Amino acid sequence: MSPRTSMANPLKKLASCVILDLDGTLLNTDGIVGDILRGFLSKYGKQWDGREAHKIVGKTPKEAAVVIVEEYGLPCLADEFAAEVYPLFSSQNIIPKGWNDQIVMFEFSNLRFLEAAKRLKKEPSSCLVIEDSIPGVTAGKAAGMEVVAVPSIPKQTHLYESADDILNSLLDLQPEKWGLPPFKDWIECTLPIEPWYIGGPVVKGFGRGSKVLGIPTANLSTSNYASLLSEHVSGVYFGWAGLSSRGVFKMVMSIGWNPYFNNTEKTIEPWLLHEFEEDFYGEELNLVIVGYIRPEANFPSLESLITKIHEDRRIAERALDLPLYSKYKDDPYLLRCSDSNCNHL
Numbered sequence: 001m002s003p004r005t006s007m008a009n010p011l012k013k014l015a016s017c018v019i020l021d022l023d024g025t026l027l028n029t030d031g032i033v034g035d036i037l038r039g040f041l042s043k044y045g046k047q048w049d050g051r052e053a054h055k056i057v058g059k060t061p062k063e064a065a066v067v068i069v070e071e072y073g074l075p076c077l078a079d080e081f082a083a084e085v086y087p088l089f090s091s092q093n094i095i096p097k098g099w100n101d102q103i104v105m106f107e108f109s110n111l112r113f114l115e116a117a118k119r120l121k122k123e124p125s126s127c128l129v130i131e132d133s134i135p136g137v138t139a140g141k142a143a144g145m146e147v148v149a150v151p152s153i154p155k156q157t158h159l160y161e162s163a164d165d166i167l168n169s170l171l172d173l174q175p176e177k178w179g180l181p182p183f184k185d186w187i188e189c190t191l192p193i194e195p196w197y198i199g200g201p202v203v204k205g206f207g208r209g210s211k212v213l214g215i216p217t218a219n220l221s222t223s224n225y226a227s228l229l230s231e232h233v234s235g236v237y238f239g240w241a242g243l244s245s246r247g248v249f250k251m252v253m254s255i256g257w258n259p260y261f262n263n264t265e266k267t268i269e270p271w272l273l274h275e276f277e278e279d280f281y282g283e284e285l286n287l288v289i290v291g292y293i294r295p296e297a298n299f300p301s302l303e304s305l306i307t308k309i310h311e312d313r314r315i316a317e318r319a320l321d322l323p324l325y326s327k328y329k330d331d332p333y334l335l336r337c338s339d340s341n342c343n344h345l
């Protein structure tokens with residue numbers, strides 16, 4: 001049994017195979033869509049801010065073009081927009097050659113899932129579909145399959161109610177819920193991930209961490225990291241934190257959506273697991289993030305949130321002693337200093 005399933009975990013309907021959507025589920029194409037539309041719309045003096053993203057996820061290219069031309073009041077026809085923009089997607093090489101035709105044949109209807117079941121020689125009722133879009137979830141259910149939704153658009157889970165389960169990300173998929181073999185890479189309530197690196201001066205946050213929660217986080221400015229953060233799903237992570245003048249510390253952190261930015265910007269809030277005598281605003285903080293603990297969640301009370309954060313801290317502190325994670329403590333990135341005035345090294 002996976003370490004995550006120590007609590008009661010009801011078995012859902014048994015499945016014998018999994019059909020994974022590609023676009024937006026296996027591939028992080030939403031970031032690419034944002035980059036391309038941002039560049040294109042700026043030519044018309046418009047700014048892509050992601051607010052219309054939920055209106056185009058799961059749409060055909062034609063439907064999406066109509067939405068964008070209308071929403072942004074572009075002085076062109078949807079067909080002209082499509083003719084100019086879609087070649088930009090092809091140039092990104094995000095879809096393996098030869099797949100396009102097969103995908104276009106069945107995309108956006110339940111036929112693609114029925115065709116997949118036929119090729120797998122399985123009954124539709126024994127297939128588990130994993131989808132990121134609302135039309136995809138609807139199509140999976142219309143095909144008579146079990147459907148797990150991994151919504152591309154944050155904070156819109158209420159729109160995916162027809163799905164049999166809704167996950168924050170594929171990191172939280174538990175195949176054993178459908179009688180499939182569990183993933184074996186979870187260790188001590190943590191999932192090792194490919195390490196990623198982020199750093200910069202510590203900035204003042206909203207003051208919530210220290211004053212309201214009693215948990216002082218060292219906030220990083222994410223202005224230079226928007227695309228890096230878009231690659232990482234929201235949730236609770238852990239790793240090592242380096243302050244060039246003070247040393248290396250264990251760290252647990254949340255990545256999430258800031259409602260003040262209308263869900264278009266993620267924030268990152270690392271909690272250095274050490275008692276510091278004073279603030280260190282402006283100091284260079286470098287992080288190596290090595291593992292994942294859990295998705296973001298809502299809590300019924302402040303107390304239950306604080307209890308959960310302390311549980312996250314205990315999980316991170318213990319896990320970081322495992323050789324699998326402790327080896328990153330010596331990563332030279334942690335104590336590097338990009339500031340030219342910095343002479344600690």
Ligand SMILES: [Mg+2]
Binds near residue numbers: 021022025058132136
């Ligand atoms: Mg999709």
